[in-house]
Amino acid sequence: MAIALALTACSGNGTDEEPGIDSPDVGGESVTLNVATVNNGQMKDMESLKGEYEAANPGVTVNFQVMEEGDLRSAVTADVASGAGQYDVITIGAYETPQWGANGWLVDLTEALASDGEYDVDDILPPVRVAISHEGRQFAVPFYGESSILMYNKEVMDAAGITIPNRPTWQEIADIAAQVDSPDMSGICMRGKPGWGDLFAPLTTVVQTFGGNWYDEDWNATVDTAEWREAVSFYKTMLDDSGQADPVSYSFNECLTALKEGKAAMWADASVAASMLEADDSPVQGKMGYAHMPVVETDEAGWLWSWNLAVPASTKQQDAAVDFVKWATSKEYIELVGTEIGWSNVPPGSRTSTYEIPEYQEAAAAYAPITLEVMSAVDPTQPGVNPQSWVGIQYVAIPEFQDVGNQCAQLVADYLADRTSIDDALAKCQTLAQTAGEAHQN
Amino acid sequence: MNGVGSVATMVAVEDDVSVSQQKTRHRAQIKRVRTNRRLLLPAIVFLILLTQIPFLVTIGFSTIRWNLLYPNDVGFTGFDNYASVFSSGDLWPSIIATVLITSLSVVLSVLFGLLFAILLDRKLPGRAIARTLMITPFLLMPAAAALIWKYSMFDTNIGIINWALRMLGLDQVSWSTNYPLWTVVIVLTWQFTPFMMLILLAGLQGQPGEVLEAAKVDGAGTWRTFTWITLPHLRVYVEIGVLLGTVIILQVFDPIAILTKGTGGTKTLAYLLYERAFIGLDVGQAAAYGVVTVILMIVIATITLKTLFKVFMAGGNR
Numbered sequence: 001m002a003i004a005l006a007l008t009a010c011s012g013n014g015t016d017e018e019p020g021i022d023s024p025d026v027g028g029e030s031v032t033l034n035v036a037t038v039n040n041g042q043m044k045d046m047e048s049l050k051g052e053y054e055a056a057n058p059g060v061t062v063n064f065q066v067m068e069e070g071d072l073r074s075a076v077t078a079d080v081a082s083g084a085g086q087y088d089v090i091t092i093g094a095y096e097t098p099q100w101g102a103n104g105w106l107v108d109l110t111e112a113l114a115s116d117g118e119y120d121v122d123d124i125l126p127p128v129r130v131a132i133s134h135e136g137r138q139f140a141v142p143f144y145g146e147s148s149i150l151m152y153n154k155e156v157m158d159a160a161g162i163t164i165p166n167r168p169t170w171q172e173i174a175d176i177a178a179q180v181d182s183p184d185m186s187g188i189c190m191r192g193k194p195g196w197g198d199l200f201a202p203l204t205t206v207v208q209t210f211g212g213n214w215y216d217e218d219w220n221a222t223v224d225t226a227e228w229r230e231a232v233s234f235y236k237t238m239l240d241d242s243g244q245a246d247p248v249s250y251s252f253n254e255c256l257t258a259l260k261e262g263k264a265a266m267w268a269d270a271s272v273a274a275s276m277l278e279a280d281d282s283p284v285q286g287k288m289g290y291a292h293m294p295v296v297e298t299d300e301a302g303w304l305w306s307w308n309l310a311v312p313a314s315t316k317q318q319d320a321a322v323d324f325v326k327w328a329t330s331k332e333y334i335e336l337v338g339t340e341i342g343w344s345n346v347p348p349g350s351r352t353s354t355y356e357i358p359e360y361q362e363a364a365a366a367y368a369p370i371t372l373e374v375m376s377a378v379d380p381t382q383p384g385v386n387p388q389s390w391v392g393i394q395y396v397a398i399p400e401f402q403d404v405g406n407q408c409a410q411l412v413a414d415y416l417a418d419r420t421s422i423d424d425a426l427a428k429c430q431t432l433a434q435t436a437g438e439a440h441q442n
Numbered sequence: 443m444n445g446v447g448s449v450a451t452m453v454a455v456e457d458d459v460s461v462s463q464q465k466t467r468h469r470a471q472i473k474r475v476r477t478n479r480r481l482l483l484p485a486i487v488f489l490i491l492l493t494q495i496p497f498l499v500t501i502g503f504s505t506i507r508w509n510l511l512y513p514n515d516v517g518f519t520g521f522d523n524y525a526s527v528f529s530s531g532d533l534w535p536s537i538i539a540t541v542l543i544t545s546l547s548v549v550l551s552v553l554f555g556l557l558f559a560i561l562l563d564r565k566l567p568g569r570a571i572a573r574t575l576m577i578t579p580f581l582l583m584p585a586a587a588a589l590i591w592k593y594s595m596f597d598t599n600i601g602i603i604n605w606a607l608r609m610l611g612l613d614q615v616s617w618s619t620n621y622p623l624w625t626v627v628i629v630l631t632w633q634f635t636p637f638m639m640l641i642l643l644a645g646l647q648g649q650p651g652e653v654l655e656a657a658k659v660d661g662a663g664t665w666r667t668f669t670w671i672t673l674p675h676l677r678v679y680v681e682i683g684v685l686l687g688t689v690i691i692l693q694v695f696d697p698i699a700i701l702t703k704g705t706g707g708t709k710t711l712a713y714l715l716y717e718r719a720f721i722g723l724d725v726g727q728a729a730a731y732g733v734v735t736v737i738l739m740i741v742i743a744t745i746t747l748k749t750l751f752k753v754f755m756a757g758g759n760r
């Protein structure tokens with residue numbers, strides 16, 4: 001409070017500032033922006049750089065509320081759905097953006113972005129833009145985007161005389177994992193923690209590349225099918241044979257630790273993990289190799305996700321919020337992160353121009369090319385073998401999917417832990433998915 | 443409940459007191475009772491506002507159809523939410539999970555609490571430091587405790603327990619995968635043992651010294667003194683500990699959310715309610731679950747307090 005008052009006293013007349021994306025015309029009043037965000041590295045970097053934004057925009061204070069993904073989603077959903085107006089800027093995923101945009105819960109940013117030449121909205125990676133738009137209108141800006149890739153410890157592979165191809169198949173990877181598996185180091189680490197964003201992010205892509213999917217074009221649930229059975233039992237067998245012990249407690253962070261400690265040889269997960277594995281504090285820096293996500297019947301099996309910044313329609317500070325959102329996703333911000341924090345910490349997968357910065361190309365030489373390759377190649381409109389009625393790879397863009405995905409993830413986790421049979425798990429999941437699908441069959 | 447308006451004093455009527463004196467005494471008594479009630483009124487009003495009004499609102503919510511993802515489709519549905527609560531098949535496993543986790547944690551906490559209370563009841567050097575260290579687990583926030591156990595103790599890569607097992611040449615244990623229920627119970631027991639220990643320590647130190655001396659003089663050994671004098675004396679304290687511990691542990695959410703996410707038979711009523719409200723985003727159904735939970739608790743609490751527990755009975759009835 002005292003700081004806000006002091007800032008108000010210190011700031012000059014608002015009209016002295018130059019117009020442009022760095023200085024909203026707040027007229028010298030003090031504005032506090034509440035930003036709800038997820039506790040990923042890039043978001044924490046954004047929080048540490050907020051001083052730069054506040055310095056360039058006197059009178060604006062930015063408060064960050066950092067939460068874990070599940071909590072963030074529930075808090076922001078409850079806030080936006082009830083119109084409570086607690087947050088001015090929210091971090092939402094590619095899952096929510098088109099749905100909430102369609103509901104009218106988010107400010108339509110299309111004009112604000114298109115009219116700003118410096119912002120260069122066409123620089124955003126096309127698949128990412130497709131995934132966060134609804135009927136051609138853009139309702140958020142991507143803060144960072146990711147797909148999934150296979151990451152492996154090259155030293156271990158070289159020692160075992162194995163070469164991993166750039167486009168492997170799942171059977172090849174399962175065999176290699178079994179080969180290099182040892183009591184000290186598991187052959188592969190994969191997510192097993194129950195949750196639609198934990199276990200089902202990779203598992204849905206595995207199902208899709210085995211030929212299955214959640215729904216067919218007419219919103220009939222297709223969970224209780226041979227393709228699902230094959231994919232899920234393959235996943236379990238691979239983890240049983242060469243995966244980490246205690247699979248149901250492993251998600252992104254746990255597998256990251258395992259790879260850094262040399263306790264796992266391979267990991268198929270978010271491409272953003274590569275930047276953490278190549279960071280200066282990583283024990284495996286320089287020892288990792290990267291490949292496309294393993295496939296079976298499709299060309300690509302990488303997922304597509306972006307954490308985006310959006311402005312809820314219920315905010316009372318729309319202009320300031322839109323301005324902040326543009327700053328945090330601008331080319332200038334990317335340069336700022338590169339110079340202030342480090343080039344490997346730059347938010348990846350949002351803009352094509354990022355991949356043309358020489359310093360970034362150098363710092364991210366190991367994984368930037370493949371990330372760009374994969375992210376440009378994935379197709380969120382039809383990731384699987386058959387057509388689908390929604391846009392999205394590792395999720396179904398309907399509101400019920402959170403609940404369905406969560407419950408199904410718990411059932412599959414029980415199967416991974418040998419507490420239930422695959423038939424039981426898939427049958428129950430089919431019932432849940434079918435009920436949810438029926439709401440969209442019109 | 444009891445006690446708020448009832449007059450607990452027994453009026454001793456002497457045989458030879460006059461009628462007018464009796465009347466004066468009676469009027470003074472009524473005035474005292476009224477004053478007592480008026481003094482308690484602010485606290486009661488506060489309690490009612492804070493607990494009963496939200497409960498009534500919840501009952502209201504349980505009769506409407508309200509899913510946060512479809513905020514335009516809100517309407518009255520009568521008992522439909524209750525029907526879905528009973529037909530969804532989640533209620534019974536959840537009740538079992540709640541009973542198992544609560545009873546196991548409470549019983550183990552009491553046993554360990556008793557053990558440590560006995561140990562700390564004797565005079566030894568550094569007793570104050572030992573007591574402070576023993577209390578620390580209870581002071582931790584439940585989420586912090588659950589995280590410490592998840593990563594530093596139970597983890598198969600970096601956890602201490604599995605490291606110790608590996609040192610001893612034994613197989614490591616996959617806690618969340620193979621023993622989800624025990625994973626949660628262990629963390630809860632660790633956190634609530636100090637709580638029970640404090641209550642039982644107060645009980646132990648409240649033993650009348652003369653009785654113990656008399657027992658020693660009569661030739662009773664340590665074991666007989668313990669079973670025939672100490673334990674009966676501790677009964678009231680154990681009951682208080684169990685009652686308070688049950689009330690608190692029934693509501694725990696953090697260990698389940700952090701360690702097992704409700705799988706493996708650990709989805710207690712509290713976690714189920716959270717899932718329906720914040721992941722299913724179905725306010726109506728979650729409210730129905732809440733009402734059903736409260737009714738169950740009231741039934742169980744009433745039966746237990748009336749028959750099993752003696753702590754709330756006046757001295758003569760024990």
